[in-house]
Amino acid sequence: MTSEVAAGLRAWRTRRRVSQLELAVRAGTTQRHVSFIESGRSVPGREMVIRLAESLQVPLRERNQLLMAAGHAPAYDETPYDAPSLDAIRAALTGILDGHRPSPAVVVDRRGDVVLANHSFDALTAGVAPYLLEAPVSVPRLFLHPDGLAPRIVNLAEWSWHVVDGLTREAALVPDLAADELIAELVALLPPRPEPGPDHLGFAVPLRLRTASEELRLITTLTRFGTAIDVTVSELRMEAFLPADEPTARALRGLDRTMLQRVEV
Template identity: 45%
Template sequence: MIVYTVGELLRQWRQRRGLSQLDLAIAADVSARHVSLVETGKSRPSADMILRLAEQLHVPLRDRNRLLLAAGFAPRHDERPLDDDALSAAFDAVRRVLRAHEPYPALVFDRRWNIVMTNRAVDPFFARVAPDLLRPPVNLVRLGLDPRGFAPMVVNLADVRAVFRNRITRQLAIAPDPELTALYEELLAPEPAGPSSERIESDVVIPMILRIGGRELRLFSTITTFGTPMDITLDEVAIESYYPADAESAAYFTE
């Protein structure tokens, strides 16, 4: 296992963001020489300086803790379960969002796409998948692409696979993660041959088309995240809310 210094880690994040030392220095309001000294280990940065640089580099909270530990400082950001008493207000807000979205499906997943919470509108879809896929942690990507999961219901599976691939590719570019990389390599790489489903010119987003009980449901989704989280759990969870893309799909959920 390679152990990196805080300077080396900061350099990796800077290069990942495509910034020069001068770019980072200007953004953080420090001298380029100071950035250079920190990266080469010739200057030991304070905890506040590490966090200042990490903020400009958009480093996730989990990795900010790693930067602090590499420099010999204590972590600044806690990681607690979503139902922890300390996160009660956030947990209540998430539950309200899920309930308010009914009768349409909505779910909460973490950085590795493991499902944390769902609303009741998701239950009928879970009832159609193999029980072993619902053993915790239930992974949304695996559930969506496995032949024993949602895959047989998805008419435009190639499109859905491409959406997963693009989202996780962007996610890994922002913050590399070995387990997420393994998930990508298992389920999304290499790209399977074959044409994707036809586009409909009036679409403004790529819908997910499900065939259930002889009916086709067209859904699109939005992602909600916490704006200024200070806890790692809140920094990494997202709420995905699904909406009907046409009147027929809306009727299915409201009948």
């Protein structure tokens, strides 16, 4: 147990590129104490594990793992998303998604699988292969798979690598085998990474997506809970696809009306 928590804290500190001294200052302890914990010479108490983990911005799921490795009970609940105790959270998320219409928006879990989506997102993804819409629906796979939205993405080379680079950065911060497997799967599907030209500003460019009648230019936003104390809630994030210009805003309003009419029928 002692070796597990020692190795775990040392790995998180290294991953965050924080020195023992800096971590000690953040957590309100001494460098000597941090050194003793990381070498296995001292077993941290529950409060100290939480303080160190918070100072290193360790996600709640992994904080529980550190606590158990140190011989303590988990501190953070992991409530099923459909549990009655999360009724208020689900209602709030539904309201936020509806408030984004006609912009497509979706709530995903830590692996990018859809938890909740608005009608505008359904309209955006209409026509993709049905098997890609079977739960769990992976948003990265939905966009980058050749049976998904990839054939409709005008700037696929730039935007797809922007997505994969983001997933890679996330996986480096919070290691996860399933995330690594998804990244490997997506990389195998992508076109060659484009060579940056003289006017290159990075691959974080608007998503250019063809519809039956026009091209949409969309920018993405990510929103997370900042004060969640439940593992499930802390891992949720909302992705919204906002219009980058007025023609796109107008087109999204039309797509949303069409999808709403289908739902009402």
